[in-house]
Amino acid sequence: MTIRTWLLGCSLSTAVAVPAAQLPPQRDVPVQPRTGTSRISGVVMTTDETAQPVRRAIVSLTPLHAGGSPLGYHAITDDEGRFSFSSLLEGRYDISAARPSFVTIPFGSTKPRRTASPLVIERGEYVENVRLLLAKGAVVAGTVRDDTGEPIAGLDVRVELRAGAGSTIATARTDDLGTYRIFGLAAGEYVVSTRPSSPSRAELTVPTDAQVDTALRELQARRGRGGGPDPRTAVTNIMSGSAPASVVRADFVRVFHPSAFVRTEAAPVVVGAGEERSNVDITVRMMTTAAVSGQILDTGGRTPSDIEVWITKAGSSGLSASERTVMRADGTFRLVRVMPGRYLVAARAISPELYKASLASTTGGPTPSGSCASAAEEVLVSGSDVSGISLRLRPCLRLNGRVVFTESGALKPPSLSAARVMLEGESTSGVPTFVPPRAPGLVTADGRFTLGEFGDLLPGVFRLKLDVPGVDPGRGWTLESATAAGRDILDAPLEITSASPPVIEVVFTFTDKRAALSGSLETASRRQAHEYMVIAFPTNRDWWKTPFRRVRTARPDLKGQYVMPDLPPGEYYLAALTDLAPDDLRDSDFLGSIASSGIRVTIGVGEQKTQNIQIKAPTR
Numbered sequence: 001m002t003i004r005t006w007l008l009g010c011s012l013s014t015a016v017a018v019p020a021a022q023l024p025p026q027r028d029v030p031v032q033p034r035t036g037t038s039r040i041s042g043v044v045m046t047t048d049e050t051a052q053p054v055r056r057a058i059v060s061l062t063p064l065h066a067g068g069s070p071l072g073y074h075a076i077t078d079d080e081g082r083f084s085f086s087s088l089l090e091g092r093y094d095i096s097a098a099r100p101s102f103v104t105i106p107f108g109s110t111k112p113r114r115t116a117s118p119l120v121i122e123r124g125e126y127v128e129n130v131r132l133l134l135a136k137g138a139v140v141a142g143t144v145r146d147d148t149g150e151p152i153a154g155l156d157v158r159v160e161l162r163a164g165a166g167s168t169i170a171t172a173r174t175d176d177l178g179t180y181r182i183f184g185l186a187a188g189e190y191v192v193s194t195r196p197s198s199p200s201r202a203e204l205t206v207p208t209d210a211q212v213d214t215a216l217r218e219l220q221a222r223r224g225r226g227g228g229p230d231p232r233t234a235v236t237n238i239m240s241g242s243a244p245a246s247v248v249r250a251d252f253v254r255v256f257h258p259s260a261f262v263r264t265e266a267a268p269v270v271v272g273a274g275e276e277r278s279n280v281d282i283t284v285r286m287m288t289t290a291a292v293s294g295q296i297l298d299t300g301g302r303t304p305s306d307i308e309v310w311i312t313k314a315g316s317s318g319l320s321a322s323e324r325t326v327m328r329a330d331g332t333f334r335l336v337r338v339m340p341g342r343y344l345v346a347a348r349a350i351s352p353e354l355y356k357a358s359l360a361s362t363t364g365g366p367t368p369s370g371s372c373a374s375a376a377e378e379v380l381v382s383g384s385d386v387s388g389i390s391l392r393l394r395p396c397l398r399l400n401g402r403v404v405f406t407e408s409g410a411l412k413p414p415s416l417s418a419a420r421v422m423l424e425g426e427s428t429s430g431v432p433t434f435v436p437p438r439a440p441g442l443v444t445a446d447g448r449f450t451l452g453e454f455g456d457l458l459p460g461v462f463r464l465k466l467d468v469p470g471v472d473p474g475r476g477w478t479l480e481s482a483t484a485a486g487r488d489i490l491d492a493p494l495e496i497t498s499a500s501p502p503v504i505e506v507v508f509t510f511t512d513k514r515a516a517l518s519g520s521l522e523t524a525s526r527r528q529a530h531e532y533m534v535i536a537f538p539t540n541r542d543w544w545k546t547p548f549r550r551v552r553t554a555r556p557d558l559k560g561q562y563v564m565p566d567l568p569p570g571e572y573y574l575a576a577l578t579d580l581a582p583d584d585l586r587d588s589d590f591l592g593s594i595a596s597s598g599i600r601v602t603i604g605v606g607e608q609k610t611q612n613i614q615i616k617a618p619t620r
Contacts, residue, residue: 036089038121042130044081044097047105047273053081054134057099064118065091090123092557097132103186103273105133108530108555112186113582117530117555127558136274137184142257142281144178144194151178152284155194162189162268163583187273191266192280195254251289251337259283261340290381293334294389296347298373309333310458312344312434338381344432346376347391348455372396374455376498378432396455397496401506403447403466411477411512414470419443423451426461426493433460440467462494466508478566480511490549490568492542513606518563521556521576522614529560533580534613536564536572537591539600544588551585569605573598576613 044059045051055077062072067089075083077097094116095107108117112135121127140159144152157180159170169190172180256266257280271277296307328334335345351371375391401421405413420440425433434456443449443466451457464482471477482490484506496504517536521529538550550570554562575598584590601611 035087037124038088038090039084039086039126039128040088040093040095040119040121040130041082041084041126041128042132044077044083044132044134046102047110047133047135053077053079054097054099054102055079055081057081057083057097057102057134059083059095059097059132061085061088061119062094063089063091064094065089067091088121090121090125093119093121095119095130095132097134099134101137101184102134103137103184105135107132109133109533109579110531111135111579111581114580115533115553115555118557120557120559135186138187138271138274139181139183139276140185140190140192140269140271140280141179141181141276141278142192143279144174144180144282144284147283147285151176152196153178155196155284157182157192157194157282159185159190159192159269162191162266185271187271187275190269190271191263192257192269192282193254193263193266194282194284196252196284251286251339252284253287253339255282255284257282259285261287287339288383289337289339290383291334291336291385291387292338292343292345292379292381292389293332293385293387294345294377294391296331296333296349296375297390297392298394307331307347307349309335310344310346310348310434311335311338312346312432312460313339313341340381340383342430342432343379343381344376344434344458344460345379345389345391346374346434346458347393348372348374348396349393350455372453372455374458376434376458395502397452397457397459397500397502397504399451399457399504399506401449401451401464401508403443403449403468403508403510405477405510406480406512408512413510414468414477416443416445416447416468419466419468421449421451422465422467423457424463424465426463429461429493431461431495433462434458435462443468457496459496459498459500462496464489464494464506468510471510477510477512478514480509480568482506482508492545511606514565515567515569515603515605515607515609516563516565517552517567517572517574517601517603517609517611518561519610519612521560521562522612523560524614524616527578528558529556530558532556532576532578532615534562534564534574534576535580535585535594536567536574536601537585537595539571539573539595541588541592544591548585551591553580553585567603569603569607571600571602574601574611574613575599576615 040061042059044054044057046054057077059075059077060072061074063069068091073085073088075085077083096104096116098104103112105112106114106116107119107130109115110133119127119130142157144155144157146152151174153174153176155174155178157172157174158168159182160168170182170185172182174180174194253261255261256263257269258267259282260266269277269280292311296309333347349372372395373393374396375393377389377391379386379389403416403419407413419442421443422440423435425435441449441451466479466482468477471479479490481488484494484504489506494504494506521532521534523529523532532555534554534556536552537544543550550568550572552564552567554564556562573595575594577594599611599613601609603609
């Protein structure tokens with residue numbers, strides 16, 4: 001009480017006179033997120049035929065606007081599956097529910113792996129009866145064994161969707177009995193695989209039955225004669241490859257259920273919601289490998305130490321084979337442990353000065369003439385050795401580009417000091433494509449860039465992506481085109497062959513005349529507008545392929561409003577569907593099936609098009 005009385009009685013001048021050293025340290029005051037007056041409440045239910053509430057589910061509400069909590073808001077459902085949020089700001093939110101062993105259904109949809117609908121609330125609004133769905137997860141279980149039937153512990157088992165690019169959905173590790181169990185899977189069709197680790201980076205040799213019989217006969221003969229060389233010599237000769245008979249080279253590779261080495265030959269695993277599939281077993285075996293050998297021609301006096309050899313398999317993003325390549329003084333090379341498949345074998349030779357520059361990812365100036373040469377050849381490996389490959393070096397391929405802004409005077413072009421150009425392989429083409437494992441290309445202040453100056457641009461099928469900080473979809477500048485050899489490579493990938501010119505010119509063009517398609521969706525059934533997905537796709541069927549920049553989707557909000565920003569100018573079909581899987585957008589047959597019922601819409605350069613959609617009730 002005495003202290004409080006003294007503080008209250010202290011004059012302003014007395015407080016100011018206190019030395020700074022005696023003042024308590026100042027601490028940063030945390031910025032509290034703003035609070036609003038809006039509320040949300042709803043329920044989490046299962047997707048069963050007889051829906052049941054889900055208790056103890058975690059509901060997450062993430063603001064899609066500025067000013068909200070950066071960590072979002074979270075609530076746990078009660079015994080009736082109900083949840084609520086209060087003191088919310090107006091704006092757009094992403095809302096979802098999750099619980100272990102269940103599969104999250106995006107808001108506005110009835111199936112997993114769909115696009116979620118945003119939840120939009122106004123100031124002071126109370127949005128109630130928000131319904132979130134969870135599907136019971138399926139289970140896949142089995143045992144991993146070797147070819148003798150023995151279980152293998154400690155292997156990672158992967159589950160992937162059978163359709164699509166094969167991205168991993170879930171993983172599990174086998175226990176001491178070789179068994180695994182993966183839960184929480186959505187209903188669908190999957191492939192299951194595992195890949196044992198090789199015991200070493202060295203080449204494994206497995207003698208044939210005939211070779212083993214020969215070694216045994218030799219050992220028996222030596223025992224009959226008595227004495228002689230070490231009886232292990234015959235076996236050692238065979239395993240080292242020095243015996244006259246050939247040896248079979250093998251390695252552990254990825255194996256798909258039940259024992260396939262190729263993904264397309266895997267037995268599909270189909271599960272329904274909540275279903276448990278057991279006995280999804282995998283038999284791990286070693287696979288015969290091959291050696292790929294050849295000669296590098298026209299080395300220009302370069303020593304083998306200046307030459308690198310690469311090998312890339314079709315469908316992969318790129319693989320350096322230096323650790324399994326044998327280079328000889330006469331310019332010949334030999335790649336070992338090569339699995340069956342379609343490959344690109346390539347070599348490059350660069351000067352020591354350019355090699356040092358490549359480590360720094362910049363040359364600091366133009367590349368000296370003759371300092372870089374490369375060669376590439378496609379090879380089909382089917383388990384037998386491939387020899388006689390000739391890699392004839394020629395000047396390295398280069399891709400020169402520039403970034404252009406077509407100004408209307410409304411916006412100032414952004415700075416290119418942090419812009420980057422990225423090269424990605426088009427794996428769906430099936431063409432072996434090497435993607436250099438280097439940092440993205442730098443763009444100079446005047447908008448110019450170069451790729452491939454270090455001999456890492458080889459024949460293949462690519463996508464070029466340009467990242468310019470400050471250029472966001474739906475506002476500001478938008479990428480209008482990227483032209484190379486008279487083609488827009490935004491609508492089709494860039495294909496480089498051995499016959500391509502040494503230098504390829506690319507021009508990225510940005511515009512501030514942004515086109516957009518928006519409107520409202522009106523339904524005449526019990527379904528709400530946010531349960532539909534609006535899809536726009538071009539009337540030109542040649543553009544129904546990757547990279548799909550003209551195939552767009554948008555889910556309407558609770559008020560039925562949808563928007564597709566930065567839609568490239570052209571003619572489109574517009575449709576509204578109640579169920580749309582991501583793979584449907586890559587299916588030309590599917591797009592063709594809905595084209596006849598779509599609305600034709602034409603978008604001009606910089607046009608802000610409004611197109612309302614009305615779903616009519618079916619006639620009887």
